[in-house]
Amino acid sequence: MRFFSIKPISYLNGEVELPGDKSIAHRAIIISAISQGPSLIINFPANKDCLHTIKAFKKLGVRINLLKADNCHSTYTVKVFGKGLCGLKKPNSNIYVGDSGTTLRLILGVLAGQDFEVVLTAGSSLSQRPMLRVTLPLRLMGAQIKARSKVQKSDTLTPEEYPPIIIKGARLKPITYKIPVASAQVKSAILLAGLYAKGKTTVIEPIRTRDHTERMLKLFKADIKVKKNIIVIRGKKQLISPEVLYIPGDISSASFFIVSAIIVPNSQILIRNVGLNPSRLGIIRVLRRMGGKIELSGSNFQVPVYNSDAPSLEVGEPIGDILVKSSTLRGTIVKDREIPSLIDELPILMVAACYASGKTVFEGVGELRVKETDRIRSMLENLKKMGADIRLIRKREKESIVIRGVKRLKGASVKSFADHRTAMSLVVAGLNAEGKTRIDDISCISKSFPDFIRILKKIIS
Numbered sequence: 165m166r167f168f169s170i171k172p173i174s175y176l177n178g179e180v181e182l183p184g185d186k187s188i189a190h191r192a193i194i195i196s197a198i199s200q201g202p203s204l205i206i207n208f209p210a211n212k213d214c215l216h217t218i219k220a221f222k223k224l225g226v227r228i229n230l231l232k233a234d235n236c237h238s239t240y241t242v243k244v245f246g247k248g249l250c251g252l253k254k255p256n257s258n259i260y261v262g263d264s265g266t267t268l269r270l271i272l273g274v275l276a277g278q279d280f281e282v283v284l285t286a287g288s289s290l291s292q293r294p295m296l297r298v299t300l301p302l303r304l305m306g307a308q309i310k311a312r313s314k315v316q317k318s319d320t321l322t323p324e325e326y327p328p329i330i331i332k333g334a335r336l337k338p339i340t341y342k343i344p345v346a347s348a349q350v351k352s353a354i355l356l357a358g359l360y361a362k363g364k365t366t367v368i369e370p371i372r373t374r375d376h377t378e379r380m381l382k383l384f385k386a387d388i389k390v391k392k393n394i395i396v397i398r399g400k401k402q403l404i405s406p407e408v409l410y411i412p413g414d415i416s417s418a419s420f421f422i423v424s425a426i427i428v429p430n431s432q433i434l435i436r437n438v439g440l441n442p443s444r445l446g447i448i449r450v451l452r453r454m455g456g457k458i459e460l461s462g463s464n465f466q467v468p469v470y471n472s473d474a475p476s477l478e479v480g481e482p483i484g485d486i487l488v489k490s491s492t493l494r495g496t497i498v499k500d501r502e503i504p505s506l507i508d509e510l511p512i513l514m515v516a517a518c519y520a521s522g523k524t525v526f527e528g529v530g531e532l533r534v535k536e537t538d539r540i541r542s543m544l545e546n547l548k549k550m551g552a553d554i555r556l557i558r559k560r561e562k563e564s565i566v567i568r569g570v571k572r573l574k575g576a577s578v579k580s581f582a583d584h585r586t587a588m589s590l591v592v593a594g595l596n597a598e599g600k601t602r603i604d605d606i607s608c609i610s611k612s613f614p615d616f617i618r619i620l621k622k623i624i625s
């Protein structure tokens with residue numbers, strides 16, 4: 165337990181650079197591990213989830229060295245000695261992935277194509293998160309998978325599946341699969357399995373989600389084609405490492421600073437070298453629509469110097485700086501189709517909506533129920549305690565959140581629900597609230613952004 169108190173601040177000012185993007189970092193380890201040749205990964209975030217991906221691939225026989233710790237930025241330079249598509253080894257015990265959903269769902273895609281069995285176990289929160297969305301398509305490709313299953317009250321025909329999971333890979337067959345829920349993790353698991361299938365695997369997304377897997381696979385010379393929401397990958401082709409990869413700063417981590425600077429008067433901050441992949445920029449589009457003063461500049465990326473005679477860094481992702489100033493916000497409607505591009509930013513956007521004039525609606529947010537915690541519940545309960553006018557609307561299957569702006573939130577005793585994004589959103593809410601805010605436990609923040617409080621302290625007055 166790590167209690168945390170926040171008092172209102174006067175303003176934010178300064179410049180920050182953030183650890184690498186969590187989603188991209190997982191993929192960098194996974195794809196490097198199954199490619200030919202070594203990969204040097206720079207600006208790798210030292211968070212719990214990404215370290216679980218490293219541990220998992222070490223157990224599968226991949227040599228991975230943490231070369232240099234940059235304590236100033238909480239990042240590592242990591243060297244992965246790729247084993248090629250078929251070089252992984254059966255681990256001598258279970259692989260524990262902690263509470264990292266991305267580690268588990270993506271590694272299942274890789275393990276589906278191996279000729280050995282692996283038992284995957286998870287922490288208490290991930291053990292309650294649904295896995296059928298991944299196990300179902302991987303079984304269709306030929307993998308043998310057993311998982312803990314539980315019959316759902318609402319749908320007795322299809323029991324949901326949860327970790328622990330036992331997976332035995334096979335000679336995979338390619339499939340054409342229409343994903344029922346918009347999920348980059350599900351898409352990525354199928355694409356990674358597709359690397360092992362002979363022929364064309366096709367994934368069709370209902371709404372386009374983050375495309376880091378597709379971009380990185382292209383960088384590693386996979387045979388992959390993307391046309392709108394349809395991705396086609398041809399398997400059985402070795403991946404070739406680009407040698408050096410730079411992970412851009414995490415836009416999801418940046419979102420907490422962006423909203424802080426917007427809601428606290430007289431603030432201005434510059435966030436350098438952030439990943440500006442359009443599939444992740446929902447937060448910027450929505451905040452700008454609400455009147456947020458946010459400028460992006462794509463041209464300022466300075467390749468960090470780490471070794472004078474090193475080959476050039478590969479990125480494969482747009483990068484730029486974000487300048488944010490205090491702004492007066494007005495409400496907006498966030499449509500279902502926008503949700504995947506800001507799924508992890510919904511909690512912090514709810515905080516921003518509390519400071520917007522009029523009504524903000526977040527439509528079709530049901531997926532928040534199956535994140536690290538039920539984020540609909542965690543944000544509704546906490547923001548209500550802080551005096552927000554927030555409610556949930558259910559129409560048939562669809563859940564939406566409606567927030568009416570208030571003059572100012574009030575400090576209160578709130579709970580993180582052991583969820584990193586709920587915790588960081590509450591810290592931000594407290595920065596401009598009237599009186600003191602007390603959060604029960606913020607140790608969960610280390611799941612994605614252990615340095616959050618330290619960086620925040622640098623730019624607040």
Ligand code: S3P
Nearest residue numbers: 187266346347348349350507508
């Ligand atoms: C992620 C995809 C999203 C997101 C998660 C990271 C990824 O999950 O919420 O934090 O790296 O692919 P879903 O695929 O479940 O939407």
